[in-house]
Amino acid sequence: MNASAHTITLSADDRRDTQKDVTVSVPATIDLAGYKRGDVLIATADINPQGAYTLTGSWQDGDAKRADEAANAQGDQKP
Secondary structure, three states, X not given: OEOOOOEEEEEOOOOOOOOOEEEEEOOOOOXXXXXXXXXXXXXXXXXXXXOOXXXXXXXXXXXXXXXXXXXXXXXXXXX
């Protein structure tokens, strides 16, 4: 997470098979304070014509308790 740039970096694939990352811009409507390195997230994003990603929604999914708590959702949860 880069709070000053308002971005987060996510694994490009679920199991890190490719060892590649994707940097995603985070709009001001999504609070970065709840994120930390290593968090497991379900994330939805838009891709602009230039190929840049903007986060549209996220849900903390690190364990069963977090996955079941609607309060962990931010933004749009539609794929």
